[in-house]
Amino acid sequence: MKSKTEFKYEALLDPDDIQDVLKALSKGLSKGRLTFSDEKEGTLAIEPKGLLRLKVTASDDEDSQQFDVKVRWEKHPKRLNKNAPKIS
Numbered sequence: 001m002k003s004k005t006e007f008k009y010e011a012l013l014d015p016d017d018i019q020d021v022l023k024a025l026s027k028g029l030s031k032g033r034l035t036f037s038d039e040k041e042g043t044l045a046i047e048p049k050g051l052l053r054l055k056v057t058a059s060d061d062e063d064s065q066q067f068d069v070k071v072r073w074e075k076h077p078k079r080l081n082k083n084a085p086k087i088s
Contacts, residue, residue: 007036007044050077
């Protein structure tokens with residue numbers, strides 16, 4: 001199976017199946033490695049480390065409702081300067 005740099009998945013699922021997907025994401029986060037794959041396109045493995053940026057949005061429109069969860073991080077996070085500036 002070839003390696004890939006992007007994974008997309010969309011399906012109609014019942015709430016229990018969606019909970020299973022969310023649990024798998026949570027388990028991968030706790031292990032520090034998430035592996036996404038499908039039979040046709042290959043595998044994508046990512047390794048969240050350090051501080052992660054979490055964004056949760058929700059909306060209620062006339063015909064639909066939705067929520068989105070986005071987690072991102074830097075592969076090579078910038079180091080914080082631990083030295084205080086000299087100010088006089």
